[in-house]
Amino acid sequence: MEGLVGTVNGIIWSSALIYLCLGAGLFYSIMTRFAQVRLFGEMLRLIFKGKASVDGISSFQALTLSLAGRVGMGNIAGVAAAIGFGGPGAVFWMWVVGFLGASTAYVESTLAQIYKEKDVNTGQYRGGPAYYFERVLGQRWYGVIFAIAALIALSMFLPGIQANGVVNAVTQVVGEGASINILGKEVGTTRLSALAMILVVFGIIIFGGVKRIATVTELVVPFMAIGYMVLAVIIMLSNFEMIPQVFGLIISDAFTAQAGLGAAIGWGVKRGVYSSEAGQGTSPHAAAAAEVDHPAQQGLVQSFSVYIDTLLVCSATAFMILTMGTYNVQGTLSDGQYVVQNVVAGTEVNSPAFTQLAMESLYGAFGNIFIAIAVFFFAFTTILANYYIAEVNVVYLTRFIGPKANKVGLFFVKILMMVMIAYGALNSAGYIWAIGDIGVGLIAWLNIVGILVIFFMARPAIKALRDYEAQRKAGVKTYTFDPIKIGVKNASYWEERHLKEKQALKEEALYKHS
Template sequence: MEGLVNLVNGIIWSPALIYLCLGAGLFYSILTRFVQVRLFGEMIRLLFKGKPDNDGISSFQALAVSLAGRVGMGNIAGVAAAIGFGGPGAVFWMWVVAFLGASTAYVESTLGQIYKERDVVTGEYRGGPAYYFERALGQKWYGILFAIASIVSCGIFLPGVQANGVINAVAQVAGEGSVMNFMGIETGTTRIIALGIILVVLGFIIFGGIKRIATFTEYAVPFMAVGYIILALLIMFSNFSMIPHIFGSIIGDAFTAQAGFGAAIGWGVKRGIYSNEAGQGTGPHAAAAAAVDHPAQQGLVQAFSVYVDTLLVCSATAFMILSTGMYNIQGTLPEGQFLVQNVAANIEINSPSFTQMAMESVYGTFGNTFIAIAVFFFAFTTILAYYYIAEVNISYLTRSMGKGASKAGQFVVKLIIMFMVAYGALNSSGYIWGLGDVGVGLMAWLNIVGIIVIFFVARPAIDILRDYEAQLKAGGGTTAKRFVFDPKKFGIKNATYWEERHAEEQQRLAANPLNKEAK
């Protein structure tokens, strides 16, 4: 099975996908006139403007759910793997894919907002690539294909990576405990106890729906991310004299790669996409759940989340590891042989170990414990985000089958997620990371190709960005002048939620003469 996973992984993550991700980011950066730079201030303002309604969550909550998916093992163990296999130069390519990917995140999340609809069971807003492929392209088969791929990826392949990281981090702090045979797997009692706690808490939250997931993540994610970044900054300041050298090694090694140019760009892009998920098609699910006045607003908020994930959290991890020297570089050499060896050869690269060792070298036992706690919260919230994505796509596939089928499908997904968390927690991390890469790559292929085709069929995300900027210049967003969005004005078809909403607003304005100015 492991050999098959590696074979499929090698096919999916061929150079074609790496350059497709970078190319799509550059393509949409140019088309949006680098919206990720021009409207950076507006991104910040929008974080705290939106409010939840009866059927949707706030912009900040949607950001938190999205960040829950983005900020996870990719930020702690993924960065370590990028450095261990690709050298310091891999960090530079993570930055590049984040900068360019912010424009891709804007496009896919805006599309998610435009083509969202209400769930037949809960009435909550639902949306994502499956919805916009069906409605924008008119290709329901492609929407079904993506929905199946995302359920397999987020419901089966990816949760195990996060759970595996959590259990490894806990075991490194608390020890393995007594070895026993559990469901045919030799494992320590510490891992079994930790897994039991994870499953109880996970079940409580996911059975509460998106509102409970959003409430948990809006507090847990910012708290842990800020705490993590502060400790990383303290490490950087304690090694202040090394900062120029670290920057130099990251930038210099990106083009004269110590581990080989292909290894640096390959691992940098792979782990960058795994971490920030720009273009992967996961972000639009949370974006569609937000209650906003204009679809472009949540697209901008989601673009900002890419910066938070990679330029802040991933960079913090990279600087911790590089400044303390707690890493090995294997590159493309056989296992056990290293281009650079600073720590023991048996330290696993695809794990949080480098990061834990970096923290421990400065903060002692507290640093090791803190990383274990950070891994727990980062990875746990990511599992919640994965569940939500799988649930949305189950709703998409069963929406025409009635409420009973939709409820049954969502219940089955809950059970599958919990089983895969247990499976991933107790199995080999290398094998589990391989499955995760297959899931990420599969979704990225389908989504990036799809959103590029949408551009050539119609230009919804680009057109409404110009509309939003025009309204912004005209005073939109003030008490006297709200943002409005009429999809028919741009020839956008099948945006039924926004068509109905605009019609209702026009009726309200017509009935109240005092609102003429707003109209």
């Protein structure tokens, strides 16, 4: 099975996907005239502007829900793996993915807002790649393929990574505990206890729906991200004289990498896409759930979330590991040799171990424990985000069948995710990460190709951005979105909303006149 997973992973994550991710980010940066730079101040303003409604969550809740998916094992263990397999230069390519990917995040999230729908069963906003592929391309089969791929990736392939990271972080602190034989496999009691805690809390929250998930992530994600970065900054300041040296190492190694240029780019892009989710097609689901006045607003907010994830949290991890020198760089995966060895041979690369060792170097046992706690919350909120995305795609696939099919589908996904969480927690990290990479790569291929085709067919996200900037320049107090006026078709929700707004203004004018 591991051999098969490795083969499939190699096919999906060929150089074609790596350069497609970078190329799409560069293309959309040019097409939006680098909106991720020009409108940076507007992004900050919009984060706290929107308010939740009966049908949708606030912009800030949508941001934290998407950050719950972004800020997870990719930021702690993923960065360590990028360094461990690709060398310090891989961090540079993560930055490139983050910067360019911010424009891709704008496009996919704006598309999700433009083509969102109201769930016929709950009245909540639903949207994402499956919805905008069907509406713009006019090919429901492509939307169905994406929805099925997303279901497989988010409910089967990805939850195991997060669960694996949590139990590995806990066992790094307190050890495996006494062994118990489960179906012929020796499992430590610590690992089982951590797994049981994840499953119980996960079950309680997911049966409460998107509002409960959004509330949990709104509280947990900012608190843990800020706390994590504060401790990382203290580590960097305690070794302030090394920061220029580390920065120079990252830049120089990006092009003459100790583990090879291809490894640096490959691992940097792979872990960058996994962490930032830019172009992956996962964050649009949260973006569609937001209550906003104009689709471009949530696109810009989601664009900013890539900065938080990659340029802040991932950078904090990278500088912490490189400053303290708590990493090894492997040669090839098969020869078992190290290009650089600073810590004990055999230290698990696909785990939070490098980050825990860096924290432990300055904070002692507290640092180790803090990373275990951070990993738990980061990974747990990512699992919640994964469930929400799976839920949206179940709704998409069953929305014309009926409420019973919807309930059965959602119940099946909940049980499947619990099974895969257990599977991931009890297997080796490298194997579980490889399975997760297949899921990420599969939906990234479908989404990036799809949004590029959409651009050449209709350019709805670019038209929305121009419309928003025109209103901003005119100094309007309340933004509106009239899709027909700017040549955007099949945006049914916004067409109906605009007609209602016009009717309300007409009635208000008549009332004042009378």
